[in-house]
Amino acid sequence: MLAKVKSYGLQGINGYEVQVEIDINSGLPGIEMVGLPDAAIKESKERVRSAVKNSGYKFTPQKITVNLAPANTKKEGSVYDLPIALGILRATEQITAEKIGDYIILGELSLDGRIRHVHGVTPVLISARENGAKNVILPASNAAEAAYIDGLNVFVFDKLRDVVEFLETGEGEPLPTKRAEEFSPDSESIEDFKYVKGQFSAKRALEIACAGGHNILMIGPPGAGKSMLAKCIPSILPDLTQQEALETTKIHSVAGTLDERIGIIKVRPFRSPHHTVSAVALTGGGSNARPGEISLAHNGVLFLDEIPEYPRSSVEILRQPLEDSVITISRAARSVEYPAAFMLVASMNPCPCGYFGSEQKECSCSPIQVQKYLSKLSGPLLDRIDIHIEVGSVTYDELSSNELAEPSSEIKVRVNEARAVQRQRFSGTKTFSNAKMSNSQVKELCPISPECAKLLKNAFESLGLSARAHNRIIKVARTIADLAGSEEILPAHISEAIQYRALDRSWF
Amino acid sequence: MSNTKSKAYFWLANSGVGARITNALLGVYEPEELLENFHSIEVLKKSLKKASYEKLSKTASIDKIDAELSDIRKKEVSVVTLATDKFPEKLRQSEVNPPAALFCKGDVSLMQNTCIAVVGTRKCTDYGIKAVRKIVPALCSAGVTVVTGLASGIDCYAAEAALNAGGKVIGVLGMGHDKFAPNDAKKTYARVLAEGGLVVSEYPPTRPGEKYTFPERNRIISGLSEGVLIVEAPEGSGSLITANFAAEQGRQVYAVPGNIDGLRSSGVNRLIKEGAGLVTDGSEILADLGLDSVKNPEKKPVPTLDNDKKIIYTVLQSGKMHFDKMCVELKIPSFELSRRLTEMELAGIIEKLPANYYCLKTV
Numbered sequence: 001m002l003a004k005v006k007s008y009g010l011q012g013i014n015g016y017e018v019q020v021e022i023d024i025n026s027g028l029p030g031i032e033m034v035g036l037p038d039a040a041i042k043e044s045k046e047r048v049r050s051a052v053k054n055s056g057y058k059f060t061p062q063k064i065t066v067n068l069a070p071a072n073t074k075k076e077g078s079v080y081d082l083p084i085a086l087g088i089l090r091a092t093e094q095i096t097a098e099k100i101g102d103y104i105i106l107g108e109l110s111l112d113g114r115i116r117h118v119h120g121v122t123p124v125l126i127s128a129r130e131n132g133a134k135n136v137i138l139p140a141s142n143a144a145e146a147a148y149i150d151g152l153n154v155f156v157f158d159k160l161r162d163v164v165e166f167l168e169t170g171e172g173e174p175l176p177t178k179r180a181e182e183f184s185p186d187s188e189s190i191e192d193f194k195y196v197k198g199q200f201s202a203k204r205a206l207e208i209a210c211a212g213g214h215n216i217l218m219i220g221p222p223g224a225g226k227s228m229l230a231k232c233i234p235s236i237l238p239d240l241t242q243q244e245a246l247e248t249t250k251i252h253s254v255a256g257t258l259d260e261r262i263g264i265i266k267v268r269p270f271r272s273p274h275h276t277v278s279a280v281a282l283t284g285g286g287s288n289a290r291p292g293e294i295s296l297a298h299n300g301v302l303f304l305d306e307i308p309e310y311p312r313s314s315v316e317i318l319r320q321p322l323e324d325s326v327i328t329i330s331r332a333a334r335s336v337e338y339p340a341a342f343m344l345v346a347s348m349n350p351c352p353c354g355y356f357g358s359e360q361k362e363c364s365c366s367p368i369q370v371q372k373y374l375s376k377l378s379g380p381l382l383d384r385i386d387i388h389i390e391v392g393s394v395t396y397d398e399l400s401s402n403e404l405a406e407p408s409s410e411i412k413v414r415v416n417e418a419r420a421v422q423r424q425r426f427s428g429t430k431t432f433s434n435a436k437m438s439n440s441q442v443k444e445l446c447p448i449s450p451e452c453a454k455l456l457k458n459a460f461e462s463l464g465l466s467a468r469a470h471n472r473i474i475k476v477a478r479t480i481a482d483l484a485g486s487e488e489i490l491p492a493h494i495s496e497a498i499q500y501r502a503l504d505r506s507w508f
Numbered sequence: 509m510s511n512t513k514s515k516a517y518f519w520l521a522n523s524g525v526g527a528r529i530t531n532a533l534l535g536v537y538e539p540e541e542l543l544e545n546f547h548s549i550e551v552l553k554k555s556l557k558k559a560s561y562e563k564l565s566k567t568a569s570i571d572k573i574d575a576e577l578s579d580i581r582k583k584e585v586s587v588v589t590l591a592t593d594k595f596p597e598k599l600r601q602s603e604v605n606p607p608a609a610l611f612c613k614g615d616v617s618l619m620q621n622t623c624i625a626v627v628g629t630r631k632c633t634d635y636g637i638k639a640v641r642k643i644v645p646a647l648c649s650a651g652v653t654v655v656t657g658l659a660s661g662i663d664c665y666a667a668e669a670a671l672n673a674g675g676k677v678i679g680v681l682g683m684g685h686d687k688f689a690p691n692d693a694k695k696t697y698a699r700v701l702a703e704g705g706l707v708v709s710e711y712p713p714t715r716p717g718e719k720y721t722f723p724e725r726n727r728i729i730s731g732l733s734e735g736v737l738i739v740e741a742p743e744g745s746g747s748l749i750t751a752n753f754a755a756e757q758g759r760q761v762y763a764v765p766g767n768i769d770g771l772r773s774s775g776v777n778r779l780i781k782e783g784a785g786l787v788t789d790g791s792e793i794l795a796d797l798g799l800d801s802v803k804n805p806e807k808k809p810v811p812t813l814d815n816d817k818k819i820i821y822t823v824l825q826s827g828k829m830h831f832d833k834m835c836v837e838l839k840i841p842s843f844e845l846s847r848r849l850t851e852m853e854l855a856g857i858i859e860k861l862p863a864n865y866y867c868l869k870t871v
Contacts (some may be wrong), residue, residue: 008602132700198832198836199832200832200835200841200842201831201835201842201846201864203842203845204842204846220701220863350862350863352520355635355866356862356863357861357862357863358863359863361832362770362771364631364771365631366630366631366632366661367632367661368660389861389864390862391862392830392832392863392864394832455854458854459850459854461757462625462853462854463853463858492847494842495846495847495848495850495851496846496847497851498553498850499846499849499850505860505862
């Protein structure tokens with residue numbers, strides 16, 4: 001008999017339906033898998049055979065053909081073990097399971113018949129729901145993740161036998177759904193700004209960067225505290241919205257970096273790959289088109305400490321995603337697109353010896369060396385960084401004072417409020433933050449009063465700011481205005497934004 | 509250039525044999541005599557090195573000289589020889605070992621002015637640049653012409669500071685005009701000429717710079733000047749050679765002191781120990797040389813500012829200050845301080861320095 005079971009596959013973070021067809025024929029015994037299965041799927045037959053036998057069913061030698069349709073798409077992963085096993089049981093008429101066609105089924109099998117956890121449940125469920133599916137069968141260990149997706153009846157099971165019993169009797173309750181309550185990081189685990197002494201200018205710049213999602217570059221001598229400031233960023237990032245959380249979860253689910261006990265990403269990712277990271281690991285790719293660091297940092301922060309240490313080729317690849325908020329990974333047969341809307345935080349020394357402008361140590365570089373050092377980063381990349389500040393070392397007096405500075409929790413309140421204003425502003429669009437505004441959005445949503453225009457013109461002429469800084473300053477000013485609760489961008493906001501363009505100054 | 513004497517001087521300068529040999533020959537022969545009879549003076553073949561003899565003999569004809577001169581004129585280079593009044597008296601001094609002619613672009617009359625040389629290291633620091641910007645304008649407002657080597661670093665900053673203050677600049681090159689190389693200095697070179705200055709070289713236009721031409725031209729820098737100011741120099745800096753020449757030529761030597769542990773201060777600090785005048789202000793040089801100085805007010809009158817900005821102005825009067833320190837001292841939140849600072853910058857009252865420091869704007 002021919003058996004058909006529905007399952008799902010993933011291309012990037014988009015799911016598509018896979019029809020698992022099982023046919024029993026005469027011929028030499030064995031299981032033949034067709035439909036471009038990858039190595040893990042080809043090994044399925046061993047797992048399926050043992051799981052079926054150890055669940056108390058028969059597995060007699062016959063020629064079994066397993067087709068994974070559509071035939072010309074490469075299938076990946078171990079999710080098809082369970083549908084194949086069920087298909088074989090139906091094809092050999094060991095079970096009736098008439099309603100099997102109503103369900104989308106995924107699961108990996110252990111040799112003893114237990115069902116194991118799979119990756120990518122969130123994007124699969126979201127795509128399935130979009131495509132009109134109603135009922136899904138999943139491994140029990142994926143319950144936490146599946147619970148956050150509503151609009152579907154999800155049934156979870158531990159063992160193959162349990163699935164069969166459910167299908168035969170129709171008795172079983174779908175998983176109750178829940179909404180994520182809190183999208184806040186656990187305050188014990190991260191650094192807090194209250195322990196950072198001094199650095200008022202840097203803290204303010206980071207507050208603005210987090211509020212508006214602006215890319216930021218910190219320039220300063222070794223030991224000034226750039227890395228430490230960066231580590232405090234997670235404590236003031238705005239809370240994820242439900243939608244952002246699901247998007248982020250999709251990616252981490254595919255990558256396998258989702259904690260299965262929690263099942264959803266609740267805090268903005270903070271990815272800080274070491275500078276030995278390969279270009280593929282950074283942007284994504286590899287034989288199975290795995291998401292890279294920039295996609296894992298989607299809706300979060302990508303921190304590159306000492307950015308000149310990263311291979312130029314890897315850093316240059318960041319240009320497309322910084323501009324478009326997506327990364328396209330090309331493979332032999334097709335290309336896969338992953339979202340990559342991240343906030344870039346980078347740090348670097350001002351010159352080869354590191355001490356240009358420092359009061360603590362004398363710089364041993366000539367003015368030309370200083371200017372050349374920055375040219376290691378390409379113009380187009382630096383262009384996409386909205387805020388650049390110089391971070392200096394803090395004096396001993398300031399370090400040893402016992403006063404605590406403003407705590408992160410208070411800064412975060414302001415950041416969250418500014419983000420709420422942005423959500424209002426961009427409702428109905430795909431933009432979530434001021435930093436990601438397109439040039440036309442800037443024109444439309446950030447009108448500049450004549451007084452502000454005059455101020456900007458003056459700044460460009462007297463301070464030598466570059467023309468491409470224009471829209472960036474306006475976006476930053478828009479965030480500053482949001483933080484101040486002002487609907488209009490005032491000259492005061494532009495004045496402040498101008499101070500965050502360190503690289504446009506003449507000594508660089 | 510009509511007379512043979514001038515042409516003879518030109519021939520000597522353009523040949524490339526160098527000032528020492530030229531002056532040795534001129535000690536014995538008159539220039540036109542030398543030129544006209546060069547090939548028949550037997551003893552020259554023996555006393556000159558073969559290479560030098562060749563250089564002189566090849567071009568020892570009026571026709572060849574005329575051809576060279578016309579080529580050089582096409583490049584807008586004027587030739588000032590020992591034969592003319594335009595060649596400054598102070599440079600004729602034997603201790604200077606003057607060249608027979610100077611290849612010039614720009615206003616030749618500047619060489620007759622009272623000049624002070626301002627030189628220093630190529631790898632200068634912020635401190636050196638600041639010192640130049642503090643001292644040079646005072647010299648210019650007294651009508652002094654600034655002489656410098658136009659090397660990148662202190663030399664160029666000195667030229668720029670003089671031009672910014674409306675003063676005149678003479679640049680002295682260590683190579684021919686055509687071969688002027690350093691990229692960043694090219695802008696300064698062009699600016700000097702555009703703003704009524706002068707650039708001279710003892711080397712013919714096509715002659716590239718060599719290791720010995722740079723120290724060699726320093727004697728002309730000091731030769732043209734009443735005094736030489738070394739702004740910033742580590743040991744081994746070429747600008748210290750200029751100080752040596754100055755001493756030999758009986759010119760005054762001044763130096764700006766540096767930090768006792770500073771990388772770039774070892775040379776200037778040594779000069780001061782050996783007797784160079786310690787200078788912290790341009791007026792001190794003017795006073796020492798007996799030149800009139802324009803009264804420089806100690807402090808510019810405080811511009812009328814509202815209170816918000818006045819407190820910032822006051823705190824910066826004692827020197828530069830870091831942004832964070834201003835936040836603490838003035839008890840203003842960071843965003844408010846940033847705004848006021850931008851406004852004051854745009855109004856030209858303060859300047860931003862590297863590493864988030866701010867200071868009052870000097871001219």
